[in-house]
Amino acid sequence: MALPEEELLRIDDMATLERVVKGCTRCRLRAGCRGVVFGDGNPRARVMLIGEGPGADEDRLGRPFVGRAGQLLDRILAACGFERQRHVYIANIVKCRPPGNRTPTPDERAACLPNLRAQMRLVNPVIVVLLGSTALQALIDPAARITRARGRWIEKDGVWYMPTYHPAALLRNPSLKREAWHDFKLVIDKYRELVDPDHYSPHHPPTAMREAAPAAEAASRAEPGTGAMPAPGQGLAGTPEPGAGPGGL
Ligand code: URA
Numbered sequence: 183m184a185l186p187e188e189e190l191l192r193i194d195d196m197a198t199l200e201r202v203v204k205g206c207t208r209c210r211l212r213a214g215c216r217g218v219v220f221g222d223g224n225p226r227a228r229v230m231l232i233g234e235g236p237g238a239d240e241d242r243l244g245r246p247f248v249g250r251a252g253q254l255l256d257r258i259l260a261a262c263g264f265e266r267q268r269h270v271y272i273a274n275i276v277k278c279r280p281p282g283n284r285t286p287t288p289d290e291r292a293a294c295l296p297n298l299r300a301q302m303r304l305v306n307p308v309i310v311v312l313l314g315s316t317a318l319q320a321l322i323d324p325a326a327r328i329t330r331a332r333g334r335w336i337e338k339d340g341v342w343y344m345p346t347y348h349p350a351a352l353l354r355n356p357s358l359k360r361e362a363w364h365d366f367k368l369v370i371d372k373y374r375e376l377v378d379p380d381h382y383s384p385h386h387p388p389t390a391m392r393e394a395a396p397a398a399e400a401a402s403r404a405e406p407g408t409g410a411m412p413a414p415g416q417g418l419a420g421t422p423e424p425g426a427g428p429g430g431l
Pocket of ligand 1: 236237249
């Protein structure tokens with residue numbers, strides 16, 4: 183059973199919305215997956231991250247971004263100083279795994295959008311990170327290209343959207359990590375501007391601190407992984423990764 187969008191938008195707590203969305207049969211995807219992957223994180227977070235749809239691991243475990251792409255996303259969040267259960271709320275454009283991890287079709291995205299809109303209304307984020315072209319196209323512009331749109335803020339109805347590459351794209355092409363880290367640094371800056379001026383990121387100190395302590399920063403660069411800004415190519419786990427960006431992604 184699927185409620186009409188007006189009724190979904192009247193639900194005013196996340197637990198009830200989750201129960202209702204778990205009974206959704208708006209499209210054919212529900213018949214081919216184990217279960218609905220609703221969302222994860224803090225429903226009161228000011229930052230929301232939106233991916234494409236669950237993969238095999240997410241379908242099995244019932245939580246978004248828990249496979250390899252999710253592990254990379256967790257490392258990116260840690261570099262930003264964001265904890266999954268505290269600073270962000272994570273959801274997908276479609277909540278049921280498309281067979282064989284194919285990209286969800288436009289009608290599947292459209293069918294699931296009321297569920298996401300209801301979730302976004304409850305979280306009421308000020309910053310939304312769009313992970314990949316499916317999220318960008320479903321929420322901003324069906325003709326948009328992630329390669330062109332990434333790294334630039336889109337303000338819509340008082341919400342700041344940052345399109346960036348999907349973590350799965352970063353796994354396929356590690357040379358994109360440099361641009362992705364650039365985009366996440368903009369997210370950290372915006373978070374400091376709009377939410378918490380004192381927000382701590384281990385890899386992106388506030389501008390004032392970077393300007394006040396250039397010598398300390400230079401020293402931290404010289405000793406990879408120990409300072410505020412790890413050296414280019416240094417992975418977050420301390421293992422150099424091919425093509426890793428300056429954030430150590
Ligand atoms: N990719 C996504 O877009 N979402 C997930 O939850 C996992 C992988």
